[in-house]
Amino acid sequence: MARASDTKTRIQAVARELFLEQGMQNTSLKQIADRLGITKPALYYHFESRDDLVRSIIQPLMDDLEAFVAGREPGDGRQLLEDYFDLIWRHREVIVVVLHAPAALVELNLMDRMWEWRKRLTALLLGPSPSLTAQIRATVALGGMSDCAVEHATLPFEEVKAAAVEAALGALTP
Structure with missing residues (x-):
């Protein structure tokens, strides 16, 4: 099983990738979760909000x-x-x-x-x-x-x- 820090790093990498592809404003947390193959609630386990994810990047x-x-x-x-x-x-x-x-x-x-x-x-x-x-x-x-x-x-x-x-x-x- 992946450690929480590994998952957090993967979420940030995919978010950065999607932000570069389609812009930050056009990227939803659902798209990030879908690309990772995780649920949106699993994403919220690592980041309290979209702003929290963006700030971490x-x-x-x-x-x-x-x-x-x-x-x-x-x-x-x-x-x-x-x-x-x-x-x-x-x-x-x-x-x-x-x-x-x-x-x-x-x-x-x-x-x-x-x-x-x-x-x-x-x-x-x-x-x-x-x-x-x-x-x-x-x-x-x-x-x-x-x-x-x-x-x-x-x-x-x-x-x-x-x-x-x-x-x-x-x-x-x-």
Whole structure:
């Protein structure tokens, strides 16, 4: 018999797969349960609600992002961007899910946390009082890296990372 943690992990994997195929809003708990060959009540044994399931899929990304900025000091921008790319590459499927349903971040009260880590990451790159132009450059750099991890996910990791980091550094340079 499967352990509860194995079943929970399988539920999350199938939910992520269906969210990627048809969008979070168009995926029901019944569809997830059907694909797994379990009953909907069995799914509720592992997740109290649909929001609980969605949060469990997004939460590791949020936790990793917060730990990333919390454990950093201002310094080598290249290293920071390389490490940031590694992090977003690991979570690229979840980023796609979120991009297709950004309202989920609001519904799950995660949007404020997301903006906070982005602000802290920008401060690590630019210092505590960057100009408006520098802030815009950082938005382009960080957003562009996320886009690269998603849009070019089928290409070799090292190639995408090298090009994305160079482009981000270019965007940051006046």
